[in-house]
Amino acid sequence: MANHPQGTQRAVKWYPPAYDIRVETIPIPEIIEPDDALVKIKLAGLCGSDLHIYRGHEDVDAELICGHELVGEIVALGSSFYPGATGRPELYSTLQIGDKVVSPFTVSCGECHFCRVGFTCRCIHSALLGTPLLPGGQAQYARIPKAGGTLFSLTALARSNARVLDIADSSLLLLADILPTGVFVALQALQHPKLSPMLTGSAYPSSSFVPCDGLVLSGTGVMKPLETADRTLTIAIVGLGPVGVCAAVSLLHMMENIRTTKGLDCRIVAIDPNEARRKKMEAVYAKINSHDKQSCAFVVAAIDEAQDLAKLWTGGAGCNAVLEVVGNNSALDLAYSLVRPFGIISSVGVHQEPPIPFTGRDVYNKNVSLDFGRCPVRAMFPLALEILVKRQDVFGGIGDDASLIENTVSFDQAAQSYELFDKGKCGKILFDPWM
Amino acid sequence: MANHPQGTQRAVKWYPPAYDIRVETIPIPEIIEPDDALVKIKLAGLCGSDLHIYRGHEDVDAELICGHELVGEIVALGSSFYPGATGRPELYSTLQIGDKVVSPFTVSCGECHFCRVGFTCRCIHSALLGTPLLPGGQAQYARIPKAGGTLFSLTALARSNARVLDIADSSLLLLADILPTGVFVALQALQHPKLSPMLTGSAYPSSSFVPCDGLVLSGTGVMKPLETADRTLTIAIVGLGPVGVCAAVSLLHMMENIRTTKGLDCRIVAIDPNEARRKKMEAVYAKINSHDKQSCAFVVAAIDEAQDLAKLWTGGAGCNAVLEVVGNNSALDLAYSLVRPFGIISSVGVHQEPPIPFTGRDVYNKNVSLDFGRCPVRAMFPLALEILVKRQDVFGGIGDDASLIENTVSFDQAAQSYELFDKGKCGKILFDPWM
Ligand SMILES: NC(=O)c1ccc[n+]([C@@H]2O[C@H](COP(=O)([O-])OP(=O)(O)OC[C@H]3O[C@@H](n4cnc5c(N)ncnc54)[C@H](O)[C@@H]3O)[C@@H](O)[C@H]2O)c1
Ligand SMILES: NC(=O)c1ccc[n+]([C@@H]2O[C@H](COP(=O)([O-])OP(=O)(O)OC[C@H]3O[C@@H](n4cnc5c(N)ncnc54)[C@H](O)[C@@H]3O)[C@@H](O)[C@H]2O)c1
Ligand SMILES: [Zn+2]
Ligand SMILES: [Zn+2]
Ligand SMILES: [Zn+2]
Ligand SMILES: [Zn+2]
Numbered sequence: 001m002a003n004h005p006q007g008t009q010r011a012v013k014w015y016p017p018a019y020d021i022r023v024e025t026i027p028i029p030e031i032i033e034p035d036d037a038l039v040k041i042k043l044a045g046l047c048g049s050d051l052h053i054y055r056g057h058e059d060v061d062a063e064l065i066c067g068h069e070l071v072g073e074i075v076a077l078g079s080s081f082y083p084g085a086t087g088r089p090e091l092y093s094t095l096q097i098g099d100k101v102v103s104p105f106t107v108s109c110g111e112c113h114f115c116r117v118g119f120t121c122r123c124i125h126s127a128l129l130g131t132p133l134l135p136g137g138q139a140q141y142a143r144i145p146k147a148g149g150t151l152f153s154l155t156a157l158a159r160s161n162a163r164v165l166d167i168a169d170s171s172l173l174l175l176a177d178i179l180p181t182g183v184f185v186a187l188q189a190l191q192h193p194k195l196s197p198m199l200t201g202s203a204y205p206s207s208s209f210v211p212c213d214g215l216v217l218s219g220t221g222v223m224k225p226l227e228t229a230d231r232t233l234t235i236a237i238v239g240l241g242p243v244g245v246c247a248a249v250s251l252l253h254m255m256e257n258i259r260t261t262k263g264l265d266c267r268i269v270a271i272d273p274n275e276a277r278r279k280k281m282e283a284v285y286a287k288i289n290s291h292d293k294q295s296c297a298f299v300v301a302a303i304d305e306a307q308d309l310a311k312l313w314t315g316g317a318g319c320n321a322v323l324e325v326v327g328n329n330s331a332l333d334l335a336y337s338l339v340r341p342f343g344i345i346s347s348v349g350v351h352q353e354p355p356i357p358f359t360g361r362d363v364y365n366k367n368v369s370l371d372f373g374r375c376p377v378r379a380m381f382p383l384a385l386e387i388l389v390k391r392q393d394v395f396g397g398i399g400d401d402a403s404l405i406e407n408t409v410s411f412d413q414a415a416q417s418y419e420l421f422d423k424g425k426c427g428k429i430l431f432d433p434w435m
Numbered sequence: 436m437a438n439h440p441q442g443t444q445r446a447v448k449w450y451p452p453a454y455d456i457r458v459e460t461i462p463i464p465e466i467i468e469p470d471d472a473l474v475k476i477k478l479a480g481l482c483g484s485d486l487h488i489y490r491g492h493e494d495v496d497a498e499l500i501c502g503h504e505l506v507g508e509i510v511a512l513g514s515s516f517y518p519g520a521t522g523r524p525e526l527y528s529t530l531q532i533g534d535k536v537v538s539p540f541t542v543s544c545g546e547c548h549f550c551r552v553g554f555t556c557r558c559i560h561s562a563l564l565g566t567p568l569l570p571g572g573q574a575q576y577a578r579i580p581k582a583g584g585t586l587f588s589l590t591a592l593a594r595s596n597a598r599v600l601d602i603a604d605s606s607l608l609l610l611a612d613i614l615p616t617g618v619f620v621a622l623q624a625l626q627h628p629k630l631s632p633m634l635t636g637s638a639y640p641s642s643s644f645v646p647c648d649g650l651v652l653s654g655t656g657v658m659k660p661l662e663t664a665d666r667t668l669t670i671a672i673v674g675l676g677p678v679g680v681c682a683a684v685s686l687l688h689m690m691e692n693i694r695t696t697k698g699l700d701c702r703i704v705a706i707d708p709n710e711a712r713r714k715k716m717e718a719v720y721a722k723i724n725s726h727d728k729q730s731c732a733f734v735v736a737a738i739d740e741a742q743d744l745a746k747l748w749t750g751g752a753g754c755n756a757v758l759e760v761v762g763n764n765s766a767l768d769l770a771y772s773l774v775r776p777f778g779i780i781s782s783v784g785v786h787q788e789p790p791i792p793f794t795g796r797d798v799y800n801k802n803v804s805l806d807f808g809r810c811p812v813r814a815m816f817p818l819a820l821e822i823l824v825k826r827q828d829v830f831g832g833i834g835d836d837a838s839l840i841e842n843t844v845s846f847d848q849a850a851q852s853y854e855l856f857d858k859g860k861c862g863k864i865l866f867d868p869w870m
Contacts, residue, residue, distance in 0.1 A: 089659045113752065114776065116659050117632035118639030122776035122802060187640055193626040197552040204553030204814055205622055224524045224551050317548065329795070341549065341557035342808075351795020360764070360786020363807035367557060373777075373802025379639055 004031065004038065004076040010433065011139035012066045012414045018056030019422075021066070021415040029135065029143035031078045034085070035092070035109075037147030038076035039101060043173050043408070044137040045069030046429040048241050049105075050130065051422055052350060060132060067431075068105035068129035069176035070137030071169050073098065080148065092148030099155040100165075102175045103137070103144055104377030105129055110149020120378035123149070137176075138414070140433040152381055163389065170405055170430055171388055171395045174246070178404070178428075179388060179395070180380035181348050182246025182325075186254055187383070188371045189235065189321035189346040198233050198264055198320060201226050204342075232265040236310060236319045236338045239326035240272035240281045240300070242404050242428045243348065247323050248281060248298075249394055252288060253387050255296050267297040267313055271306040271334070274424060278302070283401040287393050303334060310338050317341075324349050329357040336362060344369045404428055410435035439466065439473065439511040445868065446574035447501045447849045453491030454857075456501070456850040464570065464578035466513045469520070470527070470544075472582030473511035474536060478608050478843070479572040480504030481864040483676050484540075485565065486857055487785060495567060502866075503540035503564035504611035505572030506604050509533065515583065527583030534590040535600075537610045538572070538579055539812030540564055545584020555813035558584070572611075573849070575868040587816055598824065605840055605865055606823055606830045609681070613839075613863075614823060614830070615815035616783050617681025617760075621689055622818070623806045624670065624756035624781040633668050633699055633755060636661050639777075667700040671745060671754045671773045674761035675707035675716045675735070677839050677863045678783065682758050683716060683733075684829055687723060688822050690731050702732040702748055706741040706769070709859060713737070718836040722828050738769060745773050752776075759784050764792040771797060779804045839863055845870035 009028045014021055031038055044067045052058050053066075074097050080088045081095055091110050095101075108115050108123035115123050125146055130136025135143070144150055154172065158165045189195065196206040203226065233255075237248050248270050255266045270285075272278050281300045288294060301309060310319050318340030324331050327349030335345045336358060345368060363370075377384075388395050397403035406427035409417060420426040444463045449456055466473055479502045487493050488501075509532050515523045516530055526545050530536075543550050543558035550558050560581055565571025570578070579585055589607065593600045624630065631641040638661065668690075672683050683705050690701045705720075707713050716735045723729060736744060745754050753775030759766050762784030770780045771793060780803060798805075812819075823830050832838030841862035844852055855861040 091659075111659055113665055116638065116661050116665050117777075119629075119777040119802070188628075191628040191640065193623075193628075194554075203551065204811070205626065205818075224526075224546055226551050230548055230551050327795075342552075342554040347798075351799050353794055353796055355790055355792070355794050356798060357790070359788055359790050360762075361788055363782075363791060363805070364786050364809065367554070367808030369804070369806045370798070371802075371804045372798035374799065376639065383640075 005040070005141065009140035010411055012411055012431070013063055014053060014066050015063045016056065016061050019054065021054070021418045023411045023414055028141045031076055032143065033145060034078040034080040035146050035148060036078040037074050037081075037095060037144045037151060039070065039072040039103070039142050039144055039151070040075045041070050041072040041137055041140055041142060041433050043071050043169050044139070044431045044433065045173050045176060046417055046421055046431065047177055048243065049177070049350060053130070054418055054422060057352060062132040064130060064132045065135035065139055066130050067136035067138030069173055070142060071100070071102050071172045071176070072142070073100055074151070075141070077147070088148065094156050095148060095151060095153055096155070099153040101151040101153050102172050103129065103151055104180070105177045106374070106377070107134065107144070107146050108149045108378050109146040115149055118376060118379040120376040121374040122376070138431055138433075150378070164385070167388065168396060170398055170408065171392065173430060174395055174404065175381065175384055175388065177375070177377065178243045179246045179250070180377040180384040181243050181375040182248070183250045183380045183384045183387065184375040185247045185323045185325060185346050185348040186251040187380070189323060189344050190254055190258070192321070192344045192369060192371070194342050194344055194369055195233070195320060197226065198231050199258065201231060232267065233321070234267045234310065234314050234319045236306065236322045236335070237268065237270045238322060238324050238331050238335050239349070240270055240277040241325065244270070244272065244325040245281055245284055245404060247325050249284065249288065249391055250387055251323070252294055252296060252298070253390065256292070256294065259295055268299070269306050269309055270298065270300045271303060273303055276424070280401070280427065284394050287402040288391065291393050307337065314340065319343060321346060327351055329354055333357055336366070336368070339366065339368060342367045344371070347372045348375060405430055408432050408435070440475070440576065444575035445846055447846055447866070448498055449488060449501050450498045451491065451496050454489065456489070456853045458846045458849050463576045466511055467578065468580060469513040469515040470581050470583060471513040472509050472530060472579045472586060474505065474507040474538070474577050474579055474586070475510045476505050476507040476572055476575055476577060476868050478506050478604050479574070479866045479868065480608050480611060481852055481856055481866065482612055483678065484612070484785060488565070489853055489857060492787060497567040499565065499567045500570035500574055501565050502571035502573030504608055505577060506535070506537050506607045506611070507577070508535055509586070510576070512582070523583065529591050530583060530586060530588055531590070534588040536586040536588050537607050538564065538586055539615070540612045541809070541812070542569065542579070542581050543584045543813050544581040550584055553811060553814040555811040556809040557811070573866055585813070599820070602823065603831060605833055605843065606827065608865060609830055609839065610816065610819055610823065612810070612812065613678045614681045614685070615812040615819040616678050616810040617683070618685040618815045618819045618822065619810040620682045620758045620760060620781050620783040621686040624758060624779050625689055625693070627756070627779045627804060627806070629777050629779055629804055630668070630755060632661065633666050634693065636666060667702065668756070669702045669745065669749050669754045671741065671757045671770070672703065672705045673757060673759050673766050673770050673773075674784070675705055675712040676760065679705070679707065679760040680716055680719055680839060682760050684719065684723065684826055685822055686758070687729055687731060687733070688825065691727070691729065694730055703734070704741050704744055705733065705735045706738060708738055711859070715836070715862065719829050722837040723826065726828050742772065749775065754778060756781060762786055764789055768792055771801070771803070774801065774803060777802045779806070782807045783810060840865055843867050843870070
């Protein structure tokens with residue numbers, strides 16, 4: 001704790017009620033709790049989710065330090081991390097000063113029931129970075145509570161996998177939120193039991209956890225076996241912001257892997273009303289496809305066009321799954337109109353006060369399954385990192401047609417960047433707090 | 436087709452707008468399509484779902500023949516079932532005149548995509564018995580379309596499993612709807628990937644369909660492994676009508692089977708505001724438990740009591756899954772209040788016009804998963820039959836404390852039975868059309 005940096009730092013702050021971003025000089029945070037780490041920030045992301053607060057939609061009435069995406073280096077640790085500390089889980093002995101780390105956008109202790117089972121974003125100690133309760137990452141330093149459970153140490157990982165140290169910081173930053181969230185929304189759909197007939201080739205219900213003594217089907221007249229066409233998955237992605245693009249890349253990655261072993265077919269339609277967003281998605285797909293020829297059909301479309309295509313592809317049945325990556329009711333309505341009976345709507349959009357726009361009859365009549373909520377980033381980390389390493393073509397670049405990050409700027413451009421990003425006039429921006 | 440019965444029959448009819456039940460003499464239906472069967476009905480059920488029409492809640496403005504639950508005997512078949520018929524799937528050659536059959540409450544062709552994959556209740560030829568489009572089973576005869584895909588032949592099944600012929604008709608009738616629906620609502624919860632950590636003992640996400648090359652977790656500081664307490668499932672059943680009781684019996688059956696191999700623990704709270712319904716559930720559980728000592732804790736409770744118990748059992752976290760077996764928004768609200776973050780609401784209640792009562796923030800904040808809709812009875816048949824055979828103690832009786840069926844009556848008592856059943860003054864009633 002001797003090397004704890006002292007003095008002041010610069011940070012991006014938001015003031016209520018809305019649209020008020022200021023860069024201020026404030027004290028460097030201190031280690032308060034034994035489980036805290038102090039991280040010197042190398043890069044901090046500006047994210048679509050920051051806009052909910054920026055626009056004043058979150059009922060926040062206190063100023064705050066912005067940002068929930070950060071990559072940095074540990075410069076101080078609380079007493080839990082030092083030899084002799086007792087009662088801390090093993091993961092609290094992994095972190096060391098000097099480690100390069102990524103933080104998920106929420107704190108997770110690594111110890112409670114929710115952490116143990118992998119639902120890390122609903123940790124009983126959960127706190128969201130960049131809120132009045134927990135100062136965010138758009139600063140030079142940030143205090144991270146429950147750091148043993150929260151931070152990913154790339155340095156620790158590199159001991160067994162040296163290649164992770166080759167990943168650019170700007171790519172690593174995507175692990176804080178948007179790539180794991182893309183992984184989660186795709187995985188949630190693919191793992192749903194209602195997709196298992198398509199994935200496995202045997203009819204619903206799958207026999208896992210169906211304790212059935214085999215008394216029956218033989219002799220009762222079984223249904224016709226599945227045909228090739230039954231095993232063609234049709235999946236829509238609604239919303240092609242940075243998270244939607246990550247969802248598309250994740251879904252393509254998973255489908256290539258699943259196809260190798262399972263022999264099923266897949267068609268994806270990626271939807272956004274915004275032309276610039278569609279162009280970005282097309283450029284990303286073109287790059288992926290030029291490096292590794294994809295076996296899924298992949299079409300980027302505006303809303304009307306997508307609805308026609310989904311009907312055409314499926315003979316009117318609709319999509320097996322829809323990934324909702326927007327966060328408003330028009331997107332949920334579109335998802336419902338696209339999904340087929342017994343289909344899945346996997347939603348990661350951050351939804352607000354309005355009631356969700358379905359009647360009881362809607363959901364009953366389509367036998368629809370819906371999965372909502374926040375990404376358990378920490379639990380998605382293995383798969384997200386795998387995709388990140390494999391897809392450096394997409395996640396490595398800055399500022400070209402197919403890169404997810406438009407630019408890295410200094411805090412002097414913070415207010416302007418929020419404004420442009422809010423108006424859809426720029427892509428994802430990273431802040432270098434030392435620039 | 437020569438032995439096709441001719442003349443008239445008696446049937447229970449409903450007249451709009453509501454509460455108008457009449458027994459009339461009408462023509463015996465004819466075979467119309469080549470895929471039709473004519474069934475001579477032995478028993479027909481009166482069911483909670485009949486009440487939606489009875490009360491005039493379904494916007495039906497034409498008279499109809501009531502009932503969607505029937506067991507009977509095939510007395511005539513269309514040409515598809517005769518030697519030489521071409522283009523029909525194999526299952527159309529299984530049925531024969533004289534076969535004892537149960538019909539699911541919806542028609543399924545057995546051929547289309549939805550049938551092949553097991554989503555039989557959303558067959559493209561789907562039709563619900565007991566609607567203006569398809570005369571129901573509360574009659575002496577019923578025409579069943581797409582009979583090869585729709586009817587279960589107990590006679591065909593008995594060729595390999597003679598013991599199925601020992602099952603009483605009154606028990607078999609439960610296969611038409613309420614037992615498979617109970618199986619479905621339980622299975623839908625237990626198969627959800629968000630329960631897999633509890634069932635398997637390894638953290639979310641399960642590695643099935645997670646193509647991950649093993650690059651990662653080692654070295655990043657893994658979470659604490661699951662503890663025994665993490666593997667205790669807490670499940671609520673909301674609504675203890677006949678379907679809710681079937682859900683409880685199904686869930687207990689599945690848990691006993693899963694526990695044998697997996698070693699997890701389970702606590703169930705079964706909820707109904709109606710005391711008579713709770714008493715029935717308690718008697719059913721007592722009977723099951725006296726025959727086979729159950730390892731799950733099982734408590735029957737009124738709403739407030741259940742909410743307290745769920746909190747107490749789970750330290751405030753809430754239930755891993757809630758089975759909603761009511762069909763109104765107060766039940767969905769209760770389900771939401773009971774479910775824990777990353778929990779599942781599995782709903783088979785028939786919901787109507789009102790919007791479902793959750794805001795976007797509700798569903799996001801709990802990471803809730805919701806599964807809605809109609810039971811694919813035909814696909815649930817194997818497991819339902821297994822439970823039926825095993826649980827003759829519960830499904831075999833009529834009119835005792837622990838039986839699901841209160842009485843078998845003649846059509847002369849139809850109007851009165853609808854009235855009593857509507858007012859909650861009697862349990863499930865069967866009609867014997869020949870009495
Ligand atoms: N669940 C989580 O853990 C998590 C994590 C990160 C982000 N999010 C949320 O995910 C959502 C997407 O994030 P982002 O950063 O990509 O947002 P973004 O605002 O940059 O992108 C949203 C895209 O949706 C498009 N869109 C709007 N209405 C649409 C409609 N009806 N149909 C199709 N597309 C439509 C917009 O044109 C835009 O391109 C946001 O709600 C964000 O808060 C959730
Ligand atoms: N999905 C399907 O395929 C399918 C099949 C059969 C029945 N159903 C539906 O399942 C539901 C149950 O059927 P049933 O025949 O058992 O109905 P039922 O009307 O006999 O029983 C419903 C029970 O719910 C109780 N209840 C009412 N509000 C409640 C609340 N807020 N909390 C807890 N309990 C509450 C009532 O007291 C009653 O005992 C109905 O909606 C029915 O239409 C669906
Ligand atoms: Zn973010
Ligand atoms: Zn925790
Ligand atoms: Zn019924
Ligand atoms: Zn069909």
